[in-house]
Amino acid sequence: MTPEPHSLTGRDDPTLSPPPGCPAHGSGPGGLHRLYGPGAENLSALYEQLREEHGPVAPALLHDDVPVWVVLGHAENLHLVRTPSQFCRDSRIWTPLLDGLVKPDHPLMPHIAWEPICSYAEGDEHLRLRGAVNGAISTIDHRGIRRYINRATQRLVNAFCEEGTAELVSQFAEHLPMAVLCEILGMPEEYNDRMVQAARDMLRGTETAIASHAYVMEALQRHTARRRADPQQDFASQLVNHPAKLTDDEVTKHLWVVLMAAYEATANLIANVLRMVVTDPRFRAQLSGGQMTVPEAVEQSLWNEPPFSTVFAYFAKQDTELGGRRIRQGDGLLFGIAPGNVDPRVRPDLSANMQGNRSHLAFGGGPHECPGQEIGRAIADTGVDALLMRLPDIRLDIDEDELSWTESLASRHLVELPVRFEPRPQQDENQKPSITPVPAQRTSWEISTPAPQPAPAPDPAPAAPAQAAATPVSPLPDAAAPPDAPAPEPARPQGAWRRFLLWWRGY
Numbered sequence: 127m128t129p130e131p132h133s134l135t136g137r138d139d140p141t142l143s144p145p146p147g148c149p150a151h152g153s154g155p156g157g158l159h160r161l162y163g164p165g166a167e168n169l170s171a172l173y174e175q176l177r178e179e180h181g182p183v184a185p186a187l188l189h190d191d192v193p194v195w196v197v198l199g200h201a202e203n204l205h206l207v208r209t210p211s212q213f214c215r216d217s218r219i220w221t222p223l224l225d226g227l228v229k230p231d232h233p234l235m236p237h238i239a240w241e242p243i244c245s246y247a248e249g250d251e252h253l254r255l256r257g258a259v260n261g262a263i264s265t266i267d268h269r270g271i272r273r274y275i276n277r278a279t280q281r282l283v284n285a286f287c288e289e290g291t292a293e294l295v296s297q298f299a300e301h302l303p304m305a306v307l308c309e310i311l312g313m314p315e316e317y318n319d320r321m322v323q324a325a326r327d328m329l330r331g332t333e334t335a336i337a338s339h340a341y342v343m344e345a346l347q348r349h350t351a352r353r354r355a356d357p358q359q360d361f362a363s364q365l366v367n368h369p370a371k372l373t374d375d376e377v378t379k380h381l382w383v384v385l386m387a388a389y390e391a392t393a394n395l396i397a398n399v400l401r402m403v404v405t406d407p408r409f410r411a412q413l414s415g416g417q418m419t420v421p422e423a424v425e426q427s428l429w430n431e432p433p434f435s436t437v438f439a440y441f442a443k444q445d446t447e448l449g450g451r452r453i454r455q456g457d458g459l460l461f462g463i464a465p466g467n468v469d470p471r472v473r474p475d476l477s478a479n480m481q482g483n484r485s486h487l488a489f490g491g492g493p494h495e496c497p498g499q500e501i502g503r504a505i506a507d508t509g510v511d512a513l514l515m516r517l518p519d520i521r522l523d524i525d526e527d528e529l530s531w532t533e534s535l536a537s538r539h540l541v542e543l544p545v546r547f548e549p550r551p552q553q554d555e556n557q558k559p560s561i562t563p564v565p566a567q568r569t570s571w572e573i574s575t576p577a578p579q580p581a582p583a584p585d586p587a588p589a590a591p592a593q594a595a596a597t598p599v600s601p602l603p604d605a606a607a608p609p610d611a612p613a614p615e616p617a618r619p620q621g622a623w624r625r626f627l628l629w630w631r632g633y
């Protein structure tokens with residue numbers, strides 16, 4: 127079944143809408159479910175309802191009752207993104223757009239409007255643009271970036287460690303990726319509160335979103351011009367000088383794609399992992415007991431709460447079939463990352479640990495699969511690891527049921543994550559993050575200076591991962607990690623395992 131074309135049956139007549147509370151509420155023409163408005167407040171629940179009613183590929187309605195297919199099955203989503211002969215990301219073939227059903231002010235226009243960037247290109251043009259992005263990503267020094275992530279984390283934690291409380295979404299998760307991405311792009315001087323604010327504004331579509339968009343674009347245009355005139359060793363210069371010969375406009379647009387897509391996704395990922403760490407006793411116990419590493423917690427989060435819930439959209443290049451449905455040429459399909467990740471055919475038990483299984487859809491797949499996934503993972507792994515090194519006792523400062531989220535079709539954001547911990551002094555940002563002992567409390571009657579404490583004993587070299595950590599332990603590097611030799615450690619003699627850990631964390 128193809129989603130009904132736009133119905134003329136009085137959709138604008140409010141008297142024909144079912145009253146709130148009616149089971150048909152949230153349904154539009156043809157009885158199809160709306161993915162917006164009343165009835166769509168909880169999209170995960172709506173996807174499950176669609177799965178039950180229609181199977182792995184379901185018809186539904188976008189804003190203005192524009193028909194779309196929602197792909198819910200894991201296998202069907204993989205087929206969608208991996209079959210470029212049948213499906214592409216070029217909205218210019220989308221029937222509702224060609225028929226004028228999608229108005230220029232449609233709220234999804236920022237995701238729909240075609241741009242000359244790799245995300246929407248296909249075939250040779252995709253290879254040209256994507257080749258330049260891949261080339262620039264391949265020159266990133268992973269070890270140097272991990273070191274930078276540690277330094278940026280130190281700086282952010284220093285801003286609140288003496289307080290004993292923090293709000294980790296706005297004070298940490300939304301800042302760390304911007305600091306690291308500005309460094310990667312070669313524009314560390316542009317990282318500041320205004321840049322973070324601008325990115326937040328755009329993603330939330332606030333009233334100042336247009337001004338914020340202009341602010342970020344101007345910074346990226348300036349940066350492109352600077353690097354065209356004077357190339358350096360950074361991502362932007364690699365794009366400028368790539369044999370694909372990108373124009374200035376193409377370079378700026380790709381810097382934009384990388385900055386914004388990577389920023390939002392990585393900020394979401396960090397917030398989600400930190401929430402998991404402070405709320406889920408299983409993970410907390412596993413992390414501090416050494417059975418679960420931070421990267422494993424990150425991977426579990428990528429399954430349960432992918433930073434992008436869906437990607438709008440893929441489009442059918444020809445009449446075809448998906449999940450038993452007849453899809454017509456020009457139909458739009460929502461790439462369902464979140465519903466695909468909880469498809470009961472691949473996850474019959476949602477509480478089961480997905481340790482070691484990276485087949486989630488969080489980074490997409492096929493020709494458009496995210497080329498920056500190892501960078502996104504590195505920012506989250508290293509940043510969360512370093513934060514827990516500094517503040518191993520963080521705990522949620524409100525009841526878990528007081529946490530709230532904002533949700534759109536594209537993503538779900540944790541609004542705030544207030545935490546509490548023992549106040550601690552700042553650390554030199556060039557020092558590796560470590561646990562600063564909390565100063566001994568004077569008892570109320572003590573008036574003398576407390577006796578000097580013995581210097582903290584050096585951390586014992588962990589014998590095996592199970593005992594390794596009051597500090598979480600990072601995993602073995604994968605093939606993407608650079609094969610640099612470990613840096614010589616100037617300090618006290620270290621065991622080989624500890625030296626490896628320090629190297630992996632980027633010291």
Ligand code: HEM
Pocket residue numbers: 207244245246256259263383384387388391392395433434437487488489490491493494495496497498499501502503
């Ligand atoms: C946790 C972090 C990240 C997540 C969850 C994520 C997720 C995604 C997803 C779902 C897509 C679309 C795939 C598709 O259409 O099938 C994508 C595309 C893309 N991502 Fe990421 N991403 C992340 C971080 C990054 C980073 C750090 C970079 C760059 C350094 C990056 C650069 C890109 C680019 C350039 C594309 C477009 C690729 C193309 O169309 O060929 N992403 N990402």
